[in-house]
Amino acid sequence: xxxxxxxxxxxxxxxxxxxxxxxxxxxxxxxxxxxxxxxxxxxxxxxxxxxxxxxxxxxxxxxxxxxxxxxxxxxxxxxxxxxxxxxxxxxxxxxxxxxxxxxxxxxxxxxxxxxxxxxxxxxxxxxxxxxxxxxxxxxxxxxxxxxxxxxxxxxxxxxxxxxxxxxxxxxxxxxxxxxxxxxxxxxxxxxxxxxxxxxxxxxxxxxxxxxxxxxxxxxxxxxxxxxxxxxxxxxxxxxxxxxxxxxxxxxxxxxxxxxxxxxxxxxxxxxxxxxxxxxxxxxxxxxxxxxxxxxxxxxxxxxxxxxxxxxxxxxxxxxxxxxxxxxxxxxxxxxxxxxxxxxxxxxxxxxxxxxxxxxxxxxxxxxxxxxxxxxxxxxxxxxxxxxxxxxxxxxxxxxxxxxxxxxxxxxxxxxxxxxxxxxxxxxxxxxxxxxxxxxxxxxxxxxxxxxxxxxxxxxxxxxxxxxxxxxxxxxxxxxxxxxxxxxxxxxxxxxxxxxxxxxxxxxxxxxxxxxxxxxxxxxxxxxxxxxxxxxxxxxxxxxxxxxxxxxxxxxxxxxxxxxxxxxxxxxxxxxxxxxxxxxxxxxxxxxxxxxxxxxxxxxxxxxxxxxxxxxxxxxxxxxxxxxxxxxxxxxxxxxxxxxxxxxxxxxxxxxxxxxxxxxxxxxxxxxxxxxxxxxxxxxxxxxxxxxxxxxxxxxxxxxxxxxxxxxxxxxxxx
Numbered sequence: 001x002x003x004x005x006x007x008x009x010x011x012x013x014x015x016x017x018x019x020x021x022x023x024x025x026x027x028x029x030x031x032x033x034x035x036x037x038x039x040x041x042x043x044x045x046x047x048x049x050x051x052x053x054x055x056x057x058x059x060x061x062x063x064x065x066x067x068x069x070x071x072x073x074x075x076x077x078x079x080x081x082x083x084x085x086x087x088x089x090x091x092x093x094x095x096x097x098x099x100x101x102x103x104x105x106x107x108x109x110x111x112x113x114x115x116x117x118x119x120x121x122x123x124x125x126x127x128x129x130x131x132x133x134x135x136x137x138x139x140x141x142x143x144x145x146x147x148x149x150x151x152x153x154x155x156x157x158x159x160x161x162x163x164x165x166x167x168x169x170x171x172x173x174x175x176x177x178x179x180x181x182x183x184x185x186x187x188x189x190x191x192x193x194x195x196x197x198x199x200x201x202x203x204x205x206x207x208x209x210x211x212x213x214x215x216x217x218x219x220x221x222x223x224x225x226x227x228x229x230x231x232x233x234x235x236x237x238x239x240x241x242x243x244x245x246x247x248x249x250x251x252x253x254x255x256x257x258x259x260x261x262x263x264x265x266x267x268x269x270x271x272x273x274x275x276x277x278x279x280x281x282x283x284x285x286x287x288x289x290x291x292x293x294x295x296x297x298x299x300x301x302x303x304x305x306x307x308x309x310x311x312x313x314x315x316x317x318x319x320x321x322x323x324x325x326x327x328x329x330x331x332x333x334x335x336x337x338x339x340x341x342x343x344x345x346x347x348x349x350x351x352x353x354x355x356x357x358x359x360x361x362x363x364x365x366x367x368x369x370x371x372x373x374x375x376x377x378x379x380x381x382x383x384x385x386x387x388x389x390x391x392x393x394x395x396x397x398x399x400x401x402x403x404x405x406x407x408x409x410x411x412x413x414x415x416x417x418x419x420x421x422x423x424x425x426x427x428x429x430x431x432x433x434x435x436x437x438x439x440x441x442x443x444x445x446x447x448x449x450x451x452x453x454x455x456x457x458x459x460x461x462x463x464x465x466x467x468x469x470x471x472x473x474x475x476x477x478x479x480x481x482x483x484x485x486x487x488x489x490x491x492x493x494x495x496x497x498x499x500x501x502x503x504x505x506x507x508x509x510x511x512x513x514x515x516x517x518x519x520x521x522x523x524x525x526x527x528x529x530x531x532x533x534x535x536x537x538x539x540x541x542x543x544x545x546x547x548x549x550x551x552x553x554x555x556x557x558x559x560x561x562x563x564x565x566x567x568x569x570x571x572x573x574x575x576x577x578x579x580x581x582x583x584x585x586x587x588x589x590x591x592x593x594x595x596x597x598x599x600x601x602x603x604x605x606x607x608x609x610x611x612x613x614x615x616x617x618x619x620x621x622x623x624x625x626x627x628x629x630x631x632x633x634x635x636x637x638x639x640x641x642x643x644x645x646x647x648x649x650x651x652x653x654x655x656x657x658x659x660x661x662x663x664x665x666x667x668x669x670x671x672x673x674x675x676x677x678x679x680x681x682x683x684x685x686x687x688x689x690x691x692x693x694x695x696x697x698x699x700x701x702x703x704x705x706x707x708x709x710x711x712x713x714x715x716x717x718x
Contacts, residue, residue, distance in 0.1 A: 002032045007358075014354060022340065022348045025292045026261045026355065033515050035258045036358040039481040040513045043491045046498045047508040053470050053535075054507050060182050061102040061253065062172070063509025065471045067535050068430050072179065074108035074172040077436075077473040077531050079514035084137075084166040088130045092137030092166050097233055097300050099170040100145065101254030104240050104303070107180040108172025111410055112424055113142050115152035115168050116436040116475065116529040120161030122393050122715040127156070130164050132716060138168070139404040144230035145237065149405035150413055150422035153436055156393045157576075159444075162519035167475040167512075169436055169531040173426070180244060183251040184267040184275070184306045184332045191264060191275070192312060194243075194319050194326035195236040196229060196301035197285035198260075203296050232301040232324065239322040240303055243315050251306035259298045264330065265338050265355035267306060274352060277330035279342040291347050295340065306332065365491060366484030370446050374561075375569060375578040379649040382619075383699050385572050387707045389616055390623060392571040396711035418628070419543050420461040420612060421534070431541060433467035433534035439615070440525035441565040442580040442655075447489040451528050452496030452583040456657050458532040459504055460612035463592045464660065466542045466599045467534025472501050474511040474530050479523030481515045489526050496583070497528060503585045504592070506532065540599050544611035545628035551608050551686040552669050553633060557591045557659035558641045558679045559618065561650050567616045568653035581655050588658040590678050595660050598675050606668035613659035619652040619693070621661055626691055626701050627708055634692045635684035648696055 003011075003024070011027055012018060019027065029035060037044070049057035055064035055072055062076035080095025096113065103110045115138055120127035131154075142149045147170075184191075243249065251270075255263045260277070268275040279291055285299075307315060312328055319326035333339075338355060340348040379385075389395050402417035414431055415423035421435035437458035443450025459469045474497070479486040501508055517524045563569060564578025599607055613621045618640065626632055640651060663686060664672050673680065692698045 003028050007031055010359065011354065014351065020348065022291050022295065023350055025296050026348060026350065029258045029261055029296055030265065030355045031358045033481070035262055037513055038358055038361045039363055039487065039515065040490065041360045043494050046494050048498060048502040049507050049509065051505055051507040054509055057507060057509045058511065061105040063471065063473065064106065064179060065509060065533060067426055067432060070175055071426060072174055072176050073432065073533060074103045074106035074174055075471065075473050075533055076102045076510045077167060077169040077475045077529070078102065078512045079475050079477060080166045081164065081477065081514050081517055084134055085164055088133035089137040092134040093141040093230065094300055095166055095168050096138055096141040098256045099168050100147065100233065101256065101303065103170045103172035104237060105182060105252050105254050106172065106174060107178050107244050108174035109241060110147045110170055110172045111412055112171045112422065112434055113147055113149040113168060114434055114436045114531060115149065116438060117152065117154045118160040118165035118527060119156050121158060122156055124161060127161060128715060128718060134164065134166055135401055135404055141230045143406045145234050146409050148407045148409045148413055150407050150424065151417055151434055151436065154398055154401060155440060157440065157525060159525040162522060163517045163524045165477050165517065165524065165527055167477065167529040169473060171434060171533065178244065180249055180252050182253040182267060183270045184273055185271040186250050187273060187332050187334050189250050189306050189332045190309055190312060190328045191330045192305040192307050192315055192326060193282065193302060193329045194239065194305065195303050195324055196232050196299055197283045197325055198294060198297050199285045199299045200289065200293055200297060201299055203293055203298065229301050235322045235324050236301050236303060239319050239324055242318050243305060246318065247307055247311045247314055249305055249307055253304055255302040255304065257298060259296055261295045261355065263304050265352045267304065268332065268338060269352035269356035272336060274333040274335040275330060275338045276333050277340050279340055279347065281327050281329040283325045283327050291340065291342060363481060363487050364484040365488040367488050368485050371577060372579045375564060375575060377573050379647070380572060382648065382652070382697050385568065386619055386623065386697065386699070389567060389571050389620060390704060390707040391711050392567070393711055393715065395567060395616055395620060397709045398712065399709070400712035400716060414541060415465065415543060420464040423465055423541055425538065429538060431536050431538045433462040433465040433536060435461040436529060436531045437461060438527050438529045440527045441570065441576050443493060443528060444525045444576065445565045445578065446580040447492040447526060448496035449580045449582055450496065451493035452500045453581060453657055454528045454530045455497045455500040456583050456588050457612070457614050458530045459506065460592060460660065462532050462534030463595050464542065464544065464610045464612045465534065465536070466540035467536035468596060469504050469506040469532050469534050471533045472506050472508045472530060474508060474528060475514065476511065477514045477517055477524060477527040477529065479518045486523065493526060493528050499585060500583060500588065503589050542599060542607065542610040544609055544625050546625050546631040546633065546663060546686045547608040547629065549631060549686050550666050551663040552666050552682050553635060553684040553686065554662050554664055554680060555640060555659060555683050556594060556662065556676065556678060556680050557587065558643050559646065559651060559654050559659065560643050560656045561646055562654045562656045563650055566653055566655045568649070581657055583657050591658045591660065594676055594678050598672055601675065606665045606672065607662055608665060609663040611661050613661060615655065617653040617655055623691060623704050625661065627704055630701060631686050632688040632690040632692065632701050633684055634687045637694045637696060639681045639683045641679040641681050
């Protein structure tokens, strides 16, 4: 049980009586960190949540952002970390199932999935096992349901050895006049449960997610992991969209964490109404289930629609056609209590607000002193270090992952996995760019700069595709919030994220908090996984690959001495230390706005490629552009704008924010430069089949390719 003594006292003070066993179980799940956000809610209020293009911010199953006069996007991001640590295939699959239902709950058709994954080092057998089966769980579920997985990221680090992170983002498309909400506004409406039947799987899933893992979790907590069923989900998706199309639905909500207890109480509380639930009406798949098990089960693929009694027959017909179970299990009532009834006997009677809106906990904070030291190393040969970085699992090709995903189903995908962001077509004129990002080392070294940088990098990724950032979603993965230093990390990270989101007018519209990512005191690097949605004219799409010999290479933004927390130090020297790069917000906004401005004016497509500079710095960014195209380049490193005199490794491997590399047709360079009033320089041209940087590097693209490709494949062949 997660209820603390003070919470029990608070609850019984409101009830003026003791809880019975069922009520205690219902309140236990709703007061869990996973459902209540009791440690994080005060800090989450710092996020900007409103903006010009925002229809709905946090508070429902997903956020809503306007993309055309006709269409909106429903966007959400969720974690399934603990279940994936225990049962990676099923844990990842049910994570996909949960976020798909969140999108359906807004009336939207899911059109894209993205994943943000973290595992231990790949030379560890258990880490490889988790990686393999998480990817397969995502692949099998998404492919079978028919929703493309279009982008994502993967990181391997010692801190995730016992606590893998599985974060999934989903985007759905909905006509604005067909948006629905998780509400129950009309007394007399009924709760229409449809989809999968209710079993014993997933009981206490949310309480399991609200505590640290232990060495015994793999056996003891396995029953808390839900069972995935993508084939039922496909039918639920189709039936749900048909119900929404055929019936005037008052509200809809999926059954995820907390099961029926969470779903019904939140529906009723959102409209300040009550709810009566008939326990005997709930379709079960196992015999002898107790009321406690029924109300706490987190069995997958279930939805609750709030509809008028006159529409039950039609809704039932639709469900029968799609061969899924459905039943009226209760009704919206006057008052503000949720009552559970079994053959006329009242088993539980609790205020909906007590279930749906538990009080926050004011926990202690303890500031961690930020490391501001400069790391001094004896720099190795640049070609040697570049090959080592390109062959690191964190930088190397992720083709082993995304080739398992169907990224073209629904035929919207314009730019496929492997670029800065995925691009999907919305209509003949409009496209959206989607990405996920996080820098966990930077966040460990400086929660503020790491949080700010994770948002900034994700925004640069959509800008690099030619898209204007519209909105942010997140999945905030941290250790035990009962530890003052962890909660300070969390709070400070949010402050950094908020500053950048606000500066770009890209509000945070939905998200998830995952605490207790620790195993017996060993905690993860704090991981603010960030998803960004950008919107663009289809004609403005750009990609990172070099296009043609003779194109000039231009860099936008200055480079600072910022090797701290870099991929260079981690891969070449096994150092995760130093001062994290600073996010200079004014420069970040100015440089990003400049890139969008010159693309928007570029009707003749003189700007041929765009790529942001992030992990690995300029040298890795240029290598990636060469690798995607097969073309080499000739670069004058002395032309790169800097704020000070840097040695060659600092110049090429620094992870300074706010920088973009673009290529431009040679006869258009002067015109492009005339439109740029931020630090900018022509540093070289696309040329030959080698990467040449002054006298420092001359290495063939083939050698780069040999280092970059096949890395994950070799590990996974063990």
